[in-house]
Amino acid sequence: MTPLLSVRALRKSYGALRVTDDVSLDVAAGELHAVIGPNGAGKTTLIHQLSGSLRSDSGTVHLAGEDITALPMVARVRRGLARSFQITSILDGFSVLENVALAVQARSGSSFRFFRPAATETRLNAEAMDALGRVGLADRAARRAGSLSHGEKRQLELAVALATKARLLLLDEPLAGTGPEESAILVGLMRELKSTHTIVLIEHDMEAVFALADRMSVLVYGRVIASGAPAAVRSDPAVRAAYLGEEEAA
Amino acid sequence: MSTLVARMAAAPPRRRAILPGAALAGLALAALAALPVAADAAGLPFLVVIATRMMIFGLAALSLDLVLGYGAMVSFGHAAFIGLGAYAVGILDAHGIRDLAVQAPVAALVCALFALVTGAISLRTRGVYFIMITLAFGQMAYFFMVSLAAYGGDDGLPLAGRSTLFGMRLIEGDPALFYAVLAVLAVALLGLRRVVASRFGRVLRGSRDNAVRMQAIGVSPLPYRLTAYVIAGAIAGLAGVLLANQAEFVSPAYMSWQRSGELIVMVVLGGMGTLIGPVMGAAALIALEEVLAHYSDHWRLGLGLMLVAVVLLSRGGLAGLAAKLGRRA
Numbered sequence: 001m002t003p004l005l006s007v008r009a010l011r012k013s014y015g016a017l018r019v020t021d022d023v024s025l026d027v028a029a030g031e032l033h034a035v036i037g038p039n040g041a042g043k044t045t046l047i048h049q050l051s052g053s054l055r056s057d058s059g060t061v062h063l064a065g066e067d068i069t070a071l072p073m074v075a076r077v078r079r080g081l082a083r084s085f086q087i088t089s090i091l092d093g094f095s096v097l098e099n100v101a102l103a104v105q106a107r108s109g110s111s112f113r114f115f116r117p118a119a120t121e122t123r124l125n126a127e128a129m130d131a132l133g134r135v136g137l138a139d140r141a142a143r144r145a146g147s148l149s150h151g152e153k154r155q156l157e158l159a160v161a162l163a164t165k166a167r168l169l170l171l172d173e174p175l176a177g178t179g180p181e182e183s184a185i186l187v188g189l190m191r192e193l194k195s196t197h198t199i200v201l202i203e204h205d206m207e208a209v210f211a212l213a214d215r216m217s218v219l220v221y222g223r224v225i226a227s228g229a230p231a232a233v234r235s236d237p238a239v240r241a242a243y244l245g246e247e248e249a250a
Numbered sequence: 251m252s253t254l255v256a257r258m259a260a261a262p263p264r265r266r267a268i269l270p271g272a273a274l275a276g277l278a279l280a281a282l283a284a285l286p287v288a289a290d291a292a293g294l295p296f297l298v299v300i301a302t303r304m305m306i307f308g309l310a311a312l313s314l315d316l317v318l319g320y321g322a323m324v325s326f327g328h329a330a331f332i333g334l335g336a337y338a339v340g341i342l343d344a345h346g347i348r349d350l351a352v353q354a355p356v357a358a359l360v361c362a363l364f365a366l367v368t369g370a371i372s373l374r375t376r377g378v379y380f381i382m383i384t385l386a387f388g389q390m391a392y393f394f395m396v397s398l399a400a401y402g403g404d405d406g407l408p409l410a411g412r413s414t415l416f417g418m419r420l421i422e423g424d425p426a427l428f429y430a431v432l433a434v435l436a437v438a439l440l441g442l443r444r445v446v447a448s449r450f451g452r453v454l455r456g457s458r459d460n461a462v463r464m465q466a467i468g469v470s471p472l473p474y475r476l477t478a479y480v481i482a483g484a485i486a487g488l489a490g491v492l493l494a495n496q497a498e499f500v501s502p503a504y505m506s507w508q509r510s511g512e513l514i515v516m517v518v519l520g521g522m523g524t525l526i527g528p529v530m531g532a533a534a535l536i537a538l539e540e541v542l543a544h545y546s547d548h549w550r551l552g553l554g555l556m557l558v559a560v561v562l563l564s565r566g567g568l569a570g571l572a573a574k575l576g577r578r579a
């Protein structure tokens with residue numbers, strides 16, 4: 001079976017700095033693939049390249065067998081790829097519901113409609129409420145998105161990604177900056193999303209990673225130094241030396 | 251369930267006033283409708299002329315708000331559309347075509363085309379570059395008209411008279427023109443209110459707040475921004491049609507960069523992204539012009555101080571200030 005996401009020999013350099021260095025990985029449908037690595041390893045850059053917000057120098061990206069290497073972000077989203085951002089990116093001035101309803105609107109029908117009030121389109125709102133329900137934000141629907149707590153904003157980002165009806169979610173440190181309670185909620189949420197979505201998860205929180213990942217890759221200086229089942233990766237000497245060792249020593 | 255959802259979405263966290271908006275609008279409309287009669291009774295017919303001018307620029311500022319307030323596109327060439335609309339009337343008039351049924355669509359179409367072409371180019375840039383490039387296009391239109399000797403060039407072009415509508419001389423008198431402008435303004439205001447709340451308006455607002463977020467949900471902002479730019483251009487063109495009729499004269503001065511700057515001031519002074527605010531801003535600016543210019547040639551200094559005060563007191567401009575006072579009362 002072809003993997004849902006297939007990355008081959010991807011590269012990206014900033015001047016002399018190789019940020020993505022010959023990265024190849026496959027993510028099977030239904031799998032949660034974690035990418036870990038120290039700060040500055042190139043994880044966010046990789047997400048940018050996969051989502052299409054950054055052009056790669058060379059290499060290919062296939063989604064469900066289709067070569068999407070040359071497609072811009074908007075076209076990739078239409079093919080079922082959604083991402084979240086390391087630094088929360090929502091529409092602060094919109095209501096929580098409208099943030100999600102806009103994502104529903106983006107994939108259902110034309111947005112060149114000028115007279116009917118969008119806020120009363122019950123179908124958009126109902127689908128948005130579904131997504132909010134899944135992330136546990138239904139009771140916040142009418143709130144201004146900017147007034148949510150940090151953890152709730154993270155949940156909202158997930159709801160927006162869900163509302164695009166993506167098959168593949170690229171999540172860039174969804175736990176960044178969250179407290180233990182918020183973190184537990186989000187981990188529970190991702191465990192649930194796993195059952196319906198293929199996920200590439202970038203995360204520093206090792207506990208979360210080992211709790212969630214089916215497979216994982218370790219990125220150091222832009223290179224994948226190990227890839228495979230979590231248990232195998234965990235005991236890989238190179239990984240212990242380069243990354244996990246530091247963690248335990250700290 | 252679904253009605254609850256609809257209601258929650260329809261009640262975004264927005265400012266609330268003591269009087270419902272519809273009642274306020276009705277009151278304002280009634281007061282305005284009575285103005286020509288009252289001005290006539292008081293022996294101050296020039297008030298009607300000034301009020302008409304306020305509404306014409308209010309219409310232009312309103313259209314700029316779609317671009318500036320809802321689209322975050324700081325267009326510094328918006329007066330060009332007023333000028334083009336006015337010249338559509340002037341040039342057609344010079345060829346004996348004096349009916350609004352032809353003039354208005356031609357003006358709107360010319361402006362929409364100009365907006366489409368210049369917008370498609372300008373919108374490749376953002377920020378300061380967008381300001382500069384729209385300014386440049388505005389100046390190009392200005393100098394084109396200045397050099398158009400056949401239609402008066404620098405001296406401008408007098409009309410043979412006010413336009414007719416389906417052959418009828420409906421806006422001959424100043425009160426009649428006043429009512430016509432009031433009607434156009436009211437329709438534009440109500441229309442744009444719907445537009446900014448529509449699917450299109452939602453995408454436009456979302457792109458203003460966070461363009462990357464829009465791309466991440468699969469929406470490229472450019473076509474929506476361009477469409478807003480075209481709609482705004484066409485409406486400003488209609489303001490030009492009305493301005494030409496009021497003055498019975500068209501001149502390149504209508505499209506000077508200072509005029510474009512004043513339109514921005516009207517929008518900011520009135521309150522960006524509020525629609526009604528820029529109309530109030532236009533009225534305030536023209537009132538100041540009339541009053542202050544009476545006392546001093548340096549009236550713009552007073553205007554500058556006013557602008558600083560309003561912006562500091564309320565980021566929402568006059569509209570924001572009014573809402574604040576309304577809540578306190």
Ligand SMILES: Nc1ncnc2c1ncn2[C@@H]1O[C@H](COP(=O)(O)OP(=O)(O)OP(=O)(O)O)[C@@H](O)[C@H]1O
Pocket residue numbers: 014017019037038039040041042043044045046086
């Ligand atoms: N636009 C850019 N220009 C130059 N260098 C960049 C640019 N973007 C990222 N880098 C560099 O590329 C490297 C990888 O950055 P990236 O953000 O992908 O790391 P990361 O693995 O996501 O780190 P973190 O764990 O801190 O989020 C860093 O050294 C960074 O300084």
Ligand SMILES: [Mg+2]
Pocket residue numbers: 043044045086
């Ligand atoms: Mg990162």
